[in-house]
Amino acid sequence: MAYWYNDNLGKNNIAVSTRVRIARNLNGIPFSSKMTLKDREQLNQTVKNALFPSDIADKFKLKFIKMSDVPENERFAMTERHTISRQFAEDSNGKAIVISEDERISIMLGEEDHIRIQVISSGKKIEEMFSIANEIDDYFCSNCDVAYNKNLGFLTECPTNLGTGLRVSVMLHLPLLEGYGKLPYLQEWVNKNGFTIRGTYGEGSRADSSLYQLSNQITLGISEEQILKSLGTIIDKIVGDESSLRQGLNKQKLEDDCFRSLYLLKGARIISSREMMALLSKVMIGINTGIIPEKSANPISILINCQPYMLICKYGVDDTVERDVKRGKYLGENINI
Structure with a gap:
């Protein structure tokens, strides 16, 4: 849809x-x-x-x-x-x-x-x-x-x-x-x-x-x-x-922050909503400044789809730890490196 x-x-x-x-x-x-x-x-x-x-x-x-x-x-x-x-x-x-x-x-x-x-x-x-x-x-x-x-x-x-x-x-x-x-x-x-x-x-x-x-x-x-x-x-x-x-940021440090965030999201096996959103914010900066390719991720789609009740409805898991596991699974499937 x-x-x-x-x-x-x-x-x-x-x-x-x-x-x-x-x-x-x-x-x-x-x-x-x-x-x-x-x-x-x-x-x-x-x-x-x-x-x-x-x-x-x-x-x-x-x-x-x-x-x-x-x-x-x-x-x-x-x-x-x-x-x-x-x-x-x-x-x-x-x-x-x-x-x-x-x-x-x-x-x-x-x-x-x-x-x-x-x-x-x-x-x-x-x-x-x-x-x-x-x-x-x-x-x-x-x-x-x-x-x-x-x-x-x-x-x-x-x-x-x-x-x-x-x-x-x-x-x-x-x-x-x-x-x-x-x-x-x-x-x-x-x-x-x-x-x-x-x-x-x-x-x-x-x-x-x-x-x-x-x-x-x-x-x-x-x-x-x-x-x-x-x-x-x-x-x-x-x-x-x-x-x-954003144009005034140190490019080398920005690249490190953005790619580090992208790879952490891709490799996460258990991740909280709060941590995911902080990392996605840096990925959004990376895409906006051209550091990260647009095809790597759709941050807003990921952010919404990985909210607690969205995960409960998608995977049928109500336990907080299980949700964090499913969030990691979703990120691994929807971030392209």
Whole structure:
């Protein structure tokens, strides 16, 4: 299956992925925190009736799934693939999802808001991902009674999402900006421009493999076009700064670090998730700078596929040591030297 993380970015791997989320709610149904099981069933049925059958469901190969039918391990593997939020995975009661076959489109029903449209792709593809999300949003607005106020815009459970209800994030690989202690200054700068930097899995998470999510904070009093344009400009500046720092590295030491990491990953028989991600970060630098051939590895694919719940679902192993063994096996099979 052509999941987003299996795309090989090659040298262009500083901007790792783009995710667009749009929050919408329906009139006549309480916000998610106040919903009863009956309300959730009403929401699910309303969306299901609106989408199936439809041209847009056929176009994007969408299917409706009750989250109670998805095993717990698979739900958490979906969070590791960035398909659903952790909050959505933890409580499946009465919740449902509309999802494409490749999981690049997922519509969570009953998360923080009634409808959370998400479109995700590899690389920096801000306009393209927004275009798809916007097309789906237009369909909902035309076929469902979406909550809207002429002064506040689209109504959302959390006031910080009022207005457009749009959150756009780009995941960035920033080991040099991190290593040189530039991130606090970067955070201050992006905050002044209405954006924020978070960890790999969003708010409250750490930055594994020096992967950070940059996203907009402001949704009210600003247009979608302004959000997209500002984000694109900021991303280009950050990518340029990270690239400049890489160009100043000692080439011989960089080659040693990158190839040492590649061979350690290839030869590992037992390896933890934390160690793997630290080594993959150096391999990503090696590929980006042309030191390591692109065909040697697809670091983001490896990183996602070797997350704990992904390994549990793939190999059926729940024990931590056994997972570390299977992670080593996967690395040996998917790194080419």
